[in-house]
Amino acid sequence: MAYSDKVMDHYENPRNVGTMDKEDKDVGTGMVGAPACGDVMKLQIKVSDDGVIEDAKFKTYGCGSAIASSSLLTEWVKGKTLDEASEIKNSDIAEELALPPVKVHCSVLAEDAIKAAIKDFQDKQ
Amino acid sequence: MKLPIYLDYSATTPVDPRVAEKMMQCLTMDGNFGNPASRSHSFGWSADEAVELARKQVADLVNCDPKEIIWTSGATESDNLAIKGAAHFYQKKGKHIITCKTEHKAVLDSCRQLEREGFEVTYLDPETNGLIDLAKLESAMREDTILVSIMHVNNEIGVIQDIDTMAELTRARGIIFHVDAAQSAGKVDIDLANSKVDLMSFSAHKIYGPKGMGALFVRRKPRVRLEAQIHGGGHERGLRSGTLPVHQIVGMGEAFRIAKEEMATENVRFAALRDRLYDGLKDIEETYVNGDMDKRITGNLNISFNYVEGESLIMAIKDLAVSSGSACTSASLEPSYVLRAIGRNDELAHSSIRFTIGRFTTEEEIDYTIKLLHNSIDKLRELSPLWDMFKEGIDLDSVKWAAH
Numbered sequence: 366m367a368y369s370d371k372v373m374d375h376y377e378n379p380r381n382v383g384t385m386d387k388e389d390k391d392v393g394t395g396m397v398g399a400p401a402c403g404d405v406m407k408l409q410i411k412v413s414d415d416g417v418i419e420d421a422k423f424k425t426y427g428c429g430s431a432i433a434s435s436s437l438l439t440e441w442v443k444g445k446t447l448d449e450a451s452e453i454k455n456s457d458i459a460e461e462l463a464l465p466p467v468k469v470h471c472s473v474l475a476e477d478a479i480k481a482a483i484k485d486f487q488d489k490q
Numbered sequence: 491m492k493l494p495i496y497l498d499y500s501a502t503t504p505v506d507p508r509v510a511e512k513m514m515q516c517l518t519m520d521g522n523f524g525n526p527a528s529r530s531h532s533f534g535w536s537a538d539e540a541v542e543l544a545r546k547q548v549a550d551l552v553n554c555d556p557k558e559i560i561w562t563s564g565a566t567e568s569d570n571l572a573i574k575g576a577a578h579f580y581q582k583k584g585k586h587i588i589t590c591k592t593e594h595k596a597v598l599d600s601c602r603q604l605e606r607e608g609f610e611v612t613y614l615d616p617e618t619n620g621l622i623d624l625a626k627l628e629s630a631m632r633e634d635t636i637l638v639s640i641m642h643v644n645n646e647i648g649v650i651q652d653i654d655t656m657a658e659l660t661r662a663r664g665i666i667f668h669v670d671a672a673q674s675a676g677k678v679d680i681d682l683a684n685s686k687v688d689l690m691s692f693s694a695h696k697i698y699g700p701k702g703m704g705a706l707f708v709r710r711k712p713r714v715r716l717e718a719q720i721h722g723g724g725h726e727r728g729l730r731s732g733t734l735p736v737h738q739i740v741g742m743g744e745a746f747r748i749a750k751e752e753m754a755t756e757n758v759r760f761a762a763l764r765d766r767l768y769d770g771l772k773d774i775e776e777t778y779v780n781g782d783m784d785k786r787i788t789g790n791l792n793i794s795f796n797y798v799e800g801e802s803l804i805m806a807i808k809d810l811a812v813s814s815g816s817a818c819t820s821a822s823l824e825p826s827y828v829l830r831a832i833g834r835n836d837e838l839a840h841s842s843i844r845f846t847i848g849r850f851t852t853e854e855e856i857d858y859t860i861k862l863l864h865n866s867i868d869k870l871r872e873l874s875p876l877w878d879m880f881k882e883g884i885d886l887d888s889v890k891w892a893a894h
Contacts, residue, residue: 368805376805382873399891400876401836403799403825407875424875428801432873 368429369463375433380440383422385409393486397477404431404471408478410442410450412486418442418450423478430468434458434475447483493809495855499696499789499848500645500673501813505741506698506849512744513700516540516737526734527725537736544743548692548705551675551746554682557710560726561739564704565672568691569596569639571706571730572668575716576637576689577604580666584634590614590622590641591831597639597670618833619782620649628659637666642674642690646815646828646844647781648790650678657686666714672696672704676749677757677787682707688714694738698849699745703738706730756849760788763847763856767791770860774867776880780815780829780842789847794829794838795863797877798870803843806866810859815842837876837886 368376384407387394391411398405404427411420421439425432437458442450458464458472496504505513516522516537526541528534542556549556562568577587589601591613601611612630616622622640631638638660643650653669660667668689671680676697682690687709694703708714708729722731768791771777776796792815795803800814815826825839834842845859871877879886 376802379873384878396875397892400840400886401891403801403836403840405875405891424873424878426797426874426876427799429805431799432802 367465368433371437371462372430372433372464375436375462376429379423379432379436381420381422381436381443382424384424385411385420385422390489391486393482393484393489395478395481395483395485397481398427398431398474400426403427404474406431406435406474406478408435408438408475408482410479410482410486412447416446416448418445418447427471427474428468430462430464430471431474433462434464434471435478437461438475438479442479447486450479451483453479491852491854491858494811495809495859496811497845497847497851497855497859498811498813499851500648500844500846502695502701503698503848504850505695505700506745506748508748509699509741509744513737513741516740522736522740524736526736527723537734540736541734541739544739544746547743547747547750551750552671552680552682552690552692552707553684554707555710558682558707560706560708560729561734562704562706562730563702564695565594565670565691565693566596566704567730568693568704568706569594569668569670570600571716571719572689572691572708573597573600573637573639574604574719575729576666576668576714577609578717579715580636581609584632584636585609586612586632586635587637587639588612588614588627588630588635589639590616592616592620592644592646592828593639593641594645594670594672597641601639616832619785620644620647620780620828620832621782621785622651622656624652624655624659627656631659631663631665635663635665637668639668639670641670641672642680643671643678643787644781644828645673646826647792647832648673648787648846649781650674650785650787653687654685657688660688661686674787676746676753677789682709689716694742694745697745697749700738700741703735703742705742757788760847760851763851763853764788764791764845766853767845767847767856767859768793770856771863774864778834778838780832780834780838791845791847792842793845794834794842795867796838796841797874797880798841798867799874800840800842802870803841803866806870807859807862809862812846813844815839815844 455472455476524533524537526538672693690707829839
């Protein structure tokens with residue numbers, strides 16, 4: 366599989382790998398995918414009092430493009446409001462990383478992850 | 491040491507320089523380029539001589555009569571000719587065929603085609619070690635069974651089936667027995683004179699011969715009949731028409747000659763390298779060997795690294811040329827059907843790596859491989875939410891995942 370330089374960069378130097386306390390009231394956690402399908406993404410966001418995502422962390426089990434998609438996502442959501450973050454489309458991720466058609470589902474998963482994290486945060490409030 | 495390191499000898503092998511040398515002598519004007527079917531001049535005669543020498547070299551490795559060897563374009567064609575050819579010829583006796591779920595696609599898809607033509611096929615489940623339970627094979631045999639097709643060595647997990655005992659079972663019932671030996675010739679002893687196997691497929695490029703070249707053993711005593719699948723000038727006793735590719739055939743002959751000579755010493759060397767590799771990897775937590783470790787060719791190691799996805803692992807070890815059972819590396823997006831058939835769950839199938847060792851593998855390469863794998867798996871597990879969950883003691887099977 367020939368990956369773009371951007372995918373390789375995120376894969377080799379993943380940004381914002383880590384875990385936050387999922388019990389923390391300011392933290393929203395989204396876990397999407399399934400081991401049987403070959404990818405599971407865990408995305409966590411830390412939201413400030415004024416509704417801005419001040420930090421994001423991820424862990425991903427999956428192929429190179431799944432790792433790159435989630436790594437890119439953490440960069441993109443930092444500093445965004447929840448509304449702005451929920452507008453991130455999988456097609457934006459796929460385009461930025463030049464994902465081949467067979468890997469577009471990885472970007473879909475990333476979109477699902479941020480939506481799930483936002484929902485988890487909102488459910489806690 | 492040169493990178494990347496080739497550890498995918500079951501996919502294909504480089505042509506041995508000694509083989510390439512022989513092949514190059516059969517191409518140009520000053521070489522042995524004639525058509526072996528030309529009976530009217532010396533170009534044809536000497537090409538024919540080279541073809542018959544190669545036929546003997548192939549026959550010698552597997553201890554059969556050279557007259558029992560039919561040239562084909564590769565093991566896929568041999569499998570097609572054997573399975574469809576025997577089924578078509580013997581269909582008046584019955585229309586039932588037995589094979590196994592872990593066979594190569596050349597066998598499985600030939601059987602699928604026969605199903606479309608009205609044959610009935612039983613696909614046996616192997617045991618969890620990849621081997622077929624002989625009692626289960628025997629009980630699948632029926633009055634109308636005409637053909638059993640079982641591979642000698644599995645291409646993914648390298649396990650060796652007991653074909654000689656199977657052949658006793660089929661012969662006693664008058665059933666034709668075909669064996670795909672693409673992955674075993676030159677690696678495991680084959681003695682067709684003292685076996686009751688009826689048909690056997692061979693490939694050249696799995697043992698340092700050229701691609702696009704294979705052979706089918708068709709037993710003469712008792713005689714096995716086949717319906718030809720390719721028609722034309724009546725070459726190869728009418729079983730496989732088409733001008734014989736002399737350079738390819740000579741290459742296959744030389745490759746089989748070398749295999750016969752060097753197989754025993756190579757197996758000792760491969761076993762040492764494979765064990766070195768296994769010893770270096772087995773202390774990594776949550777690793778599982780796929781397939782029986784004893785009834786296995788010396789050059790194969792197939793391991794699943796749990797909680798690490800196969801394709802990302804392959805990316806991390808891009809200095810190694812290996813193959814994976816992961817869906818992401820296949821066109822179909824399905825994980826390895828062989829690993830599924832031996833009862834591995836999808837996760838383990840996704841995270842499997844097949845290492846196959848061959849003639850040009852060195853100890854230094856194995857040591858590099860071990861180090862690289864340790865580092866890569868540490869890194870990917872650091873990234874893996876599943877690894878965290880495993881470490882927290884969460885049973886992943888108890889989690890309700892949203893399949894997508």
